Amino acid sequence: MHIVDGALSGPVLISGAVLAVLGVGIGLKKLDAERLPQVGVLSAAFFVASYIHLPLGFSSVHLILNGLIGLALGWVAFPALLIALLLQAVFFGFGGFSVLGVNTLNIALPAVLVFYLCRRGITAYSDRTAAIWGGIGGGGSVALTTVMVAGSLALSGQAFWAAAQITLIAHIPVILVEAFVTGSAVLLLRKVKPEFLQLSETWQEQRYG
Amino acid sequence: MPKALEHSATSWKGQALKHNRSILDRLDPRLRLLFTSVFALLVVAANSLGVLLVCLATALTFALLAKLNLRRTLRRVLAMDLFVIFLLFMLPFTTEGTPLFEVAGFVASVEGVQHALFIGLKANSTLLCLLALIGTLSASTLGHALAYLKVPEKLVHLLLFTVRYLDVIGQEYKRMRRAMQARAFVMRANRHTWRAIGYLIGMLLVRSLERSERINNAMKCRGFTGQFYLLDNLRLTRIDYLFAIFSCGYLGALIGAILL
Numbered sequence: 001m002h003i004v005d006g007a008l009s010g011p012v013l014i015s016g017a018v019l020a021v022l023g024v025g026i027g028l029k030k031l032d033a034e035r036l037p038q039v040g041v042l043s044a045a046f047f048v049a050s051y052i053h054l055p056l057g058f059s060s061v062h063l064i065l066n067g068l069i070g071l072a073l074g075w076v077a078f079p080a081l082l083i084a085l086l087l088q089a090v091f092f093g094f095g096g097f098s099v100l101g102v103n104t105l106n107i108a109l110p111a112v113l114v115f116y117l118c119r120r121g122i123t124a125y126s127d128r129t130a131a132i133w134g135g136i137g138g139g140g141s142v143a144l145t146t147v148m149v150a151g152s153l154a155l156s157g158q159a160f161w162a163a164a165q166i167t168l169i170a171h172i173p174v175i176l177v178e179a180f181v182t183g184s185a186v187l188l189l190r191k192v193k194p195e196f197l198q199l200s201e202t203w204q205e206q207r208y209g
Numbered sequence: 210m211p212k213a214l215e216h217s218a219t220s221w222k223g224q225a226l227k228h229n230r231s232i233l234d235r236l237d238p239r240l241r242l243l244f245t246s247v248f249a250l251l252v253v254a255a256n257s258l259g260v261l262l263v264c265l266a267t268a269l270t271f272a273l274l275a276k277l278n279l280r281r282t283l284r285r286v287l288a289m290d291l292f293v294i295f296l297l298f299m300l301p302f303t304t305e306g307t308p309l310f311e312v313a314g315f316v317a318s319v320e321g322v323q324h325a326l327f328i329g330l331k332a333n334s335t336l337l338c339l340l341a342l343i344g345t346l347s348a349s350t351l352g353h354a355l356a357y358l359k360v361p362e363k364l365v366h367l368l369l370f371t372v373r374y375l376d377v378i379g380q381e382y383k384r385m386r387r388a389m390q391a392r393a394f395v396m397r398a399n400r401h402t403w404r405a406i407g408y409l410i411g412m413l414l415v416r417s418l419e420r421s422e423r424i425n426n427a428m429k430c431r432g433f434t435g436q437f438y439l440l441d442n443l444r445l446t447r448i449d450y451l452f453a454i455f456s457c458g459y460l461g462a463l464i465g466a467i468l469l
Contacts, residue, residue, distance in 0.1 A: 004292055006253055006331025013253070028363045033435025036363065037428060040370020041421035042414065044378045047371065049410045056398050065410070072414070083368050090343045090351065093285035093336050097249040159304040159321060163296060177403055184407025185414070193415045 002088075002103055003149065005096030009156040016152065017101030020082070023108055027078035035076075042072060043080040047087070054177055061174045067141035067182045070111030071118065071134070071197060077111040078104065102152055110144035122186050123199055125207065130190055131183040138182020139175045146171040229276040233345060237449045238354035241342040244456045249335045251463050258323075260466045261330040267459070268337035275341035282340060289336055293329045300325040348372040353439050366437055378417055385409055 008016075031039060046069055053060040069077045082104045089095045095103055114137040121133025150164035189196045194204045233241070252264045272282065301309070304321030311317070343351065349369060356365040389409070396402050445453075 004289055004328070004332040005249065005335040006328045007296065010254070024364070028361055031363055031367075033363070033366075034425075036366050036435065037370055037424045038418065038421040040367055041374045041378065041417045041424065043367065043371045044374040045413055045417040047375060048378045048382045049413060052406060052410075054398070054402065054406065055396055063406075063410075068410070068414075079364055079367055080371075083364070083371050086368070087348070087371070090339060091348070093282075093289060093340050093344070096332065097245070097335050097339055098253045159300055159324065162303045163299050166299075180400060180403035181407040181410065184404040185411040188408045188411030189414065192411070193418060196414060196418055 002085075002095035003099050003152065005098050007156065007160075008099060008102060008152055012152050012155050013098055013102060016099075016103075016105050020078070020101040020104040020108070023075070023078040023105065023112070024082055027075045027080075030075045031079065039073065039076055039080055043083055046080070047084050050084075056173055056177065061177060063178060063181060064107065064142055064145065064174075065138075065178070065182070066107050066111040066145060067114045067118075067134075067138035067178065068185055070114040070141060071122065071137055071186070073111075074115045075112055077115070078108045081108045081111070106145050106148040106152065109148070110141040113144065114141045119198075122190065122197060123203065127187060127190070131187045134186025135179040135183030137186075139179030142171065142175045142178045146175070229278075231274060231276040231345070233271070233275045233342065235446075235448050236452050237443055237445055238346050238350050239357055239443060240445075240449055240452055240456070241346070242351075242354050242358060244452075244460075245338055245342045247456075247460055248338055248463075251460065251467060252331050252334050255331070255463075255467050256327070257466075258327075258330075260463065261327060261334070263466075264334040264463070265330055265337075268334040268341070271341035272337045275345050277341060277345075282337075285340065286333065286336060289332060290329070293325075293332055296328055297325040300328075350441075353441060354443070356439055357443060362436075366435075369437065374417075374420075377420070378413070381416055382413055385413065 046065055049065055050063055053062050066077070066081070069080065073080055082100070085095055085100060085103050085107070089097060089100060118133050118137035118140075121136070122130045124130045124133065146168055150167045153160040153164040153167065186197070190199070191208065248264075248267075252261070255261050255264065301317035301321035302312075302315045304318050304324060306318035306320035308316045309319045309322060346354070349372060352365050352369045352372070355368070356362065386409075389405070394405060396406075
C-alpha cells in the first residue's frame, strides 16, 4: 500500500503534501492537550494491530485498519497516521520520505470520510446493522485508499496505468478481510466500551439496559 | 511473500534495538534531519543517470559510516525492492518509445527500462540515507530534534507518546495472542478467524483506552499541563560545523548538477 520514493511525479507529490499538511493542521486543531495521551496510546495500538498478518491463499495480508481509526479519532486520524507512517519509514524503511504526504493523504482521508459517513450507522439499535455499517466503514476505507493509491500512480504517468490496475485487483481480498475484522471490532466496542466510539452512557443504558 | 521479507512481521523493538556506535552518532540530530530531507528531495528531483549514481554512492557511504546492521538493512532494502522489481518488470512494456527487445509479442522500450532504473536508484538512495542518518537515532531524540526544528508541539508530543507506548501495547498484544493460542486458536482464511481477530483488536483498543485514562490521571497528578519540557540542550560542536560545511557544498553541487 505504501508507494516508494521516486515513483510519483512532482505535481502529485506536491499536491499530496499540501493536502496532507492541511489535514494534519485540522487534526491538530481538533486535538486538545487533554486527549494527547489517549490519542498517543491509541495510535500505538493501531501500529501494533497493523502488523497482524492474516493468512490468505498462498500469501498473507496485513491489516490497515484506517476505517476503525477514522471511526475512533475523526480528523485526528491525520496526525496519528502521519506519525505511524513516519515511524515506519524511518525505522522499518517502509514507504519513503518524499511520499510521506501522499501516503498520509491516501490513508487518512478515507478514514475521515468513514467517520462522517458511518458514524450514524454504528450507533444503530440493532447489533447486526451496526456491525454491517462497521464492515462498510472498514472495507470502504481500504477500498478508497486503494483507489487513491492507484490514482496517484495513474496521475504520475500513463506508463503506470497497468500497475494501478493490478493494485486495484490485488486489494479486493484485503477489502473483504478488513470489512469482516472492522465489523466485529465495532460490535465488540459497542458492547464493551461505547465511549470509544463516542457513544454516550445514556445510549448504552437504552440499548443494553 | 516469505516471512523474512515482511517488514511488519518483525515486531517493534524501537529503542531496544541495538546498533553499533559510529562516527555519525556524533553528529547533531537536527543536522542529520535537515540533510536527509534536502537530500531526499533532490534525489527525487534528479533526472540523469550520473547524478543518481553519485547520490546512491553517497547514501552507501553513509550506510557504511553508520555501521548499519547488514542483515537487517538488507531485509528492509529487499522488502522495498520487491515493489521496485515489480515496476521494473512492468514499466518497460507499458511505456511507449524506442523498442529494445520483445517478449511474447510485448515490446519493451528503452525509455521504460530507463524509467524503472531511475525509480530503483532513487528509492534505494533515499532509503539508505534515511536508515543511516535518521534510523540510527533513538525515537525520542528524533522527537526532540523535530521539536527544535519547529515542528508543531502537539505533533511532537504525539510522536513521543506513540513511541513510549508502542512497546507496552505490543506486550499487551502478545499476551492476548498467547491466551488465544492456549485455547487452540489457529489463524486460517475463514470468517471465524476474522471475527476473532476483530474482537482481539477491539479488546486491545479497549485496554489501551483504559490504560491511557490511567496515564492521563497520573500525569495530571504530577502537574502535566500539555507541555513537555525538552531537557536536552543540543549544541553544535566542531564536527557539526564541518559536516554542515560539507553538506552545503555537496547539496549545492547536487542542485547545480540537476539544474544544468
